[in-house]
Amino acid sequence: MGGIVFSRVRKAFGSFVAVKDLDLEIGAGEFVSLLGPSGCGKTTTLRMLAGLEFPTAGTIAIGGRVVNDVAPGKRNVAMVFQSYALYPHMTVGENIAYPLRKQGVARAEREARVRAVAETLQLGALLDRRPKQLSGGQQQRVALGRALVREPAAFLLDEPLSNLDAKLRAHMRAELIELHRRVGKTFVYVTHDQLEAMTMSDRIAVMHEGVLQQFAPPRVIYDQPANLTVAGFIGSPAMNVMDAELVAAAGGAVAANGLLRAPLAAPGGGAGGARTIRLGVRPEDVLLGAGPLSGRIRVVEPTGHETIVAFEAAGASFVARAAADFSGAPGETVPFDLRSARLHVFDGATGGRLELSGAGPISAA
Amino acid sequence: MSRLDRRYAWLGVLLIAPTVLIFCMVIVYPLVSAIYLSLFSIFTPTLTGHWVGFANYADLVGSHEFWRSLFNTALWTVLTLVLQIALGIAMALMLHQNMVFRSLARSLILFPYFVSTVVAVLVWRWLFNDLYGILNHLMLWAGMFSAPIDWLGTMPNALASIVLVGAWKYFPFVVIAVLARLQSIPEQLYEAATIDGAGAWSRFTDVTLPQLREVLLVVVLLRAIWDFKEFDLIYLLTGGGPVIATQTLPRMVYKAAFGLNQMGRAAAVAVSMMLVMLAFMVVYLRIASRREREGRA
Numbered sequence: 001m002g003g004i005v006f007s008r009v010r011k012a013f014g015s016f017v018a019v020k021d022l023d024l025e026i027g028a029g030e031f032v033s034l035l036g037p038s039g040c041g042k043t044t045t046l047r048m049l050a051g052l053e054f055p056t057a058g059t060i061a062i063g064g065r066v067v068n069d070v071a072p073g074k075r076n077v078a079m080v081f082q083s084y085a086l087y088p089h090m091t092v093g094e095n096i097a098y099p100l101r102k103q104g105v106a107r108a109e110r111e112a113r114v115r116a117v118a119e120t121l122q123l124g125a126l127l128d129r130r131p132k133q134l135s136g137g138q139q140q141r142v143a144l145g146r147a148l149v150r151e152p153a154a155f156l157l158d159e160p161l162s163n164l165d166a167k168l169r170a171h172m173r174a175e176l177i178e179l180h181r182r183v184g185k186t187f188v189y190v191t192h193d194q195l196e197a198m199t200m201s202d203r204i205a206v207m208h209e210g211v212l213q214q215f216a217p218p219r220v221i222y223d224q225p226a227n228l229t230v231a232g233f234i235g236s237p238a239m240n241v242m243d244a245e246l247v248a249a250a251g252g253a254v255a256a257n258g259l260l261r262a263p264l265a266a267p268g269g270g271a272g273g274a275r276t277i278r279l280g281v282r283p284e285d286v287l288l289g290a291g292p293l294s295g296r297i298r299v300v301e302p303t304g305h306e307t308i309v310a311f312e313a314a315g316a317s318f319v320a321r322a323a324a325d326f327s328g329a330p331g332e333t334v335p336f337d338l339r340s341a342r343l344h345v346f347d348g349a350t351g352g353r354l355e356l357s358g359a360g361p362i363s364a365a
Numbered sequence: 366m367s368r369l370d371r372r373y374a375w376l377g378v379l380l381i382a383p384t385v386l387i388f389c390m391v392i393v394y395p396l397v398s399a400i401y402l403s404l405f406s407i408f409t410p411t412l413t414g415h416w417v418g419f420a421n422y423a424d425l426v427g428s429h430e431f432w433r434s435l436f437n438t439a440l441w442t443v444l445t446l447v448l449q450i451a452l453g454i455a456m457a458l459m460l461h462q463n464m465v466f467r468s469l470a471r472s473l474i475l476f477p478y479f480v481s482t483v484v485a486v487l488v489w490r491w492l493f494n495d496l497y498g499i500l501n502h503l504m505l506w507a508g509m510f511s512a513p514i515d516w517l518g519t520m521p522n523a524l525a526s527i528v529l530v531g532a533w534k535y536f537p538f539v540v541i542a543v544l545a546r547l548q549s550i551p552e553q554l555y556e557a558a559t560i561d562g563a564g565a566w567s568r569f570t571d572v573t574l575p576q577l578r579e580v581l582l583v584v585v586l587l588r589a590i591w592d593f594k595e596f597d598l599i600y601l602l603t604g605g606g607p608v609i610a611t612q613t614l615p616r617m618v619y620k621a622a623f624g625l626n627q628m629g630r631a632a633a634v635a636v637s638m639m640l641v642m643l644a645f646m647v648v649y650l651r652i653a654s655r656r657e658r659e660g661r662a
Contacts, residue, residue, distance in 0.1 A: 052556050073562030085557035089575035098571075102562035146561070 003028040004049065004154060004186060009058035011044050018044040020210040022058070026203075031180050031187040033197035036207035037233065043158060045207070046190045050079050050156050063153050073102065078147035079156040082163065084139045086131040086146075093118070093127035096145045103150075117149045120182075137168045144179070154186040161196060173199055194234050198222070206230045228278060228351035231344060237283045237308060237319040239344065244279045246345075246356075253356065255279050255345065258365055259314035260293055262340060265359035276348030281338050283308070286320035288328070291337025292364045297328050309334075314365070338362050396639075403632035409622055414629060421633035430609060430617065431634065435641075438613040441528060441599070442592045448532035449588060450581070453539020458573075460540065461547045471544070478537035486601040489530050493517055520610045523603045527611055531598055535591075539584055546580040547573070579656065586649045590642055614638045 004026040011019040019041040026032045034042035047053040049060060051072030059066050067075050078099070086095050093114055100110045118124045121141045131139055140160060147155055157176075161169045177200050180187050191197050197204045198218045206213045206221060206229075214226035225231035231239045244257040252265040255277060262279070288309060295313030307326040310319050311334060320336065328334050340358030347354055366374075403421055407414035425431045460471050477485065492500050493516035501513040516522050550573065558568050596615035599605065605612030605620070612620075614634060622631035 050556075050560055052559070072556075072560045073564075077560070079557070079560050081553045081557060083551065083553055085551065085553035087554065087558075087572065087575075089578070098558075099561040102567065146557075150561075 003063060004188065005059075005061040006045070006049075007059045007061070009045075009048065009055045009060060011041070011048060011053060012056045018210050019048070019055075022212055024205060024212060024215060026186060026188065028063075028186055029184050031177075031189065031200055031202045033189045033191055033201040033204045034207060035191055035194060035197040035204050035233075036213075037192055039209075040207040041210040042190045042192075042205075042207050046079075046156050046158055046188060049154075049188060050077060051075050076150075076153045077156055078150050078152040078154075079158065080140075080143045080147050080160045082159040084131070084143040084160075084163075086139055086142055088131055091128050091130055092123060092134070092142050092145075095131065095142055096123075096127075096149050099146060099150045113149050114145075117145045120148065121145050136164050137172065140164065140172060148179075148183070152185070154188060157187065157189045159191055160189075162191075162193070169196075176200060194236065198234075206233065208233070224353065225280075225344065226353050228280070228346050231280050231346070235282055237321075239280045239282050240286065240316075240318045241278050241280045241346075242316045243348070244277050245274065246277045247274045252359055255343075256365060257314070259316065260338070260362050260365055262338070262343060262358060262362045263360040264343070264345065264356040266356050277354065278346040278348055278351070280344035280346060281342065282344075283319045283321045285339040285342040286318060287337045287339065288320050288322045288326065288334055289336070291335050292362065293337060294333055294335050294364075297330050297332050297334055299330060300326070300328060302326075311336075399632045399635055399639075402629055403636050405629045407628040407632075409626040409628045412628065417629065421630050422637070424630065425633055425637060430612075431637075433609055434612050434614050434617045434634075435637075437524075437609075437611060438593060438615075440524070441531070441595070441611070441613055442589055444524075444528045445531035445535070445592055446585065446588055448528060449536045449539050450585065452532060452536040453584075454543055454577070454581075456536065457540045457543035457547055460544055474540055475537045477534050478541075482534070482597045483601060485534055486530070486598060489526075489602065490517070493526060517603050518607055520607060523607060523611050527599050527602050530602060531592065531595065534598060535588065538588065542580050542584045543577060546577055550576045582652055583649075586645060586652070590645050590649075593642060593645070594638065 004024075006022045006024040009019060009022040009024075010017065022041075022045060024045075034045055036042050044053060048055050049062075051067065051070065055068060059068055061067065062075055062077065087098065090098065096114045096117055097110050100113060105113070114127070115124070118127055121144060123138070123141055123145055126134065126138060126142075131142065134142065140163075143160070160176075161172050164172060173196060176187075176189075180200075189196070189200065198221075201218055203215060203217050204221050205215045206226075208229045214221055214230045216224075216226075221230060221234055225234060225239075228241065232241070242257060242259070244255040244262075246253050246255055246264070249263065252263060255262045255264055257279070293313060295311040295318060297309060297311045298317075299310040301308040301310075302324065304324065306324055307322045308319060309322050309326060309328065310317065312318070313336070318336075322328075340360060340362050343358040345354040345356040346352065404416060404418060405414045406417045406421070456474060460467065460474065464470070492498050495501055495513040495515050495518075498513075498516070500516065501510075504510050505513065514522060516526050554572050554576075555568055558572050563571055594615055595613070596619065599611060599613055600616055600619070603611045605616040615638070618631045618634045618638070621627045621634060
């Protein structure tokens, strides 16, 4: 129960296509984040799932039942809105009880269930307050309570933490993870915050311009981004990307540009012919202090537990994560190396990931 | 208090002084003067007379005309108000929907409110006219009556007519206020209710109406005060007739002051009217202060 399947779902607003032929299978009990920049179609996808928007084409199934023509209230899903959407004239207790009232649940049972949910979310003392009298975090919990009390097959959350301050956000993240573990229901979570998606999700669906880019566990998304869009969106600071030429060499291929030569190997054999590629490397895989390459430091940003260093080498900009005690200063020249095993290779034309990996030390061009 | 503080205090007094002065001139003076006049028997054209104490008020308490006028005023206020509110909410809900020519309809709906009362009443008098009026013509044509109806000269038609015209003239005010509030109700509340299983009617009663409560309270109070002292519409439409069947208190004040030349008596009616309106005012202030408290909470 509670599994969700999008099949060839498309949503157009006039001539603007918000979601393009989406195929997505979310397992029952899974915590899935829809992640992407604003306008990527993630919220539209969630709203179609809730029944607030109707797909232009394709089908959406919840728990094996196609719900395209099912009213929102009958889909057995609960939604938590970014603005919480609490009924301002009702008390906390009445807010939480509202979905049960609409289902015709008897008063005694209603009160018992509201009390149970309030207990879970530590809202017991606030049941007689009005939303206006609550803090942002408390309102958030009431919104969660209103969703929980229905015991739905799936929870839909639309950027529920974005109105909270940083500290509370970290706290609520942990609470949500715990809540998901406890109720074991399907969670579909829309966010533009990669940290939220990475920390909470079983799997992340990265979307861009209405197209699903990659759907995989957070570790896979980070380590093996399906394309340059995903690679650029996930990770902060963003992945360093440079142009290079792929040329055939003995035992594999070599990526070369004005800065470096990196031997590459294709696990499946056959690196293909010579062509333009994009070479990516994460900031933590740029090793400052020693190595065959050299660059000139532009900016040094100590954050306390590490130092972010921006530098230039052969006309390309790089960002590196260095140790907290990094001592370089802007204008200085610094030697560096790249972890060759952690190089990402993308097609120069399509941006798609190429199954090539570093096969030996990098040398200067 | 430092010198600077004193200077600021004086500046404050200086800044507020014009308002206080104008307030005294246009509110306090006429008010005190009306109360003062009501204690005299005064001949209007010469404004001369003699002290009679509370005799004017004693007269009113014993006067059938006063009680009838008070009753008429209350009846007119309640009936036209109910009609205005019902019509206003319904129209606002309609204009809140996405429909073709919405902006045009929103502008047109304000027409009755903006048109001058004299013009509006003249038009309505033509519509109601028993010989040439379109209303009688259509009703006769439809076979609803066999003879023309006298809409303004008999009861209860005259009362129904002023209530109808009053509602027509003033319901746009309700539309504007309610529509403004409707537009500020967050769409997500409706979406949340929809997902919670609320149908269209439930969404109206559980989301829309509670959100309208505050604005409706203010609208009802303001409109009640304005309707209570309505003069021109009723004066022009029926003149308070037949006889005094639709005569309201403002009409009685006018008649006493300029028809019967009894300025003292007129002032006494006006002061009595003010007392009734004071009750509305107290309710309004209590609600306003409660809202302010809740706003702070």
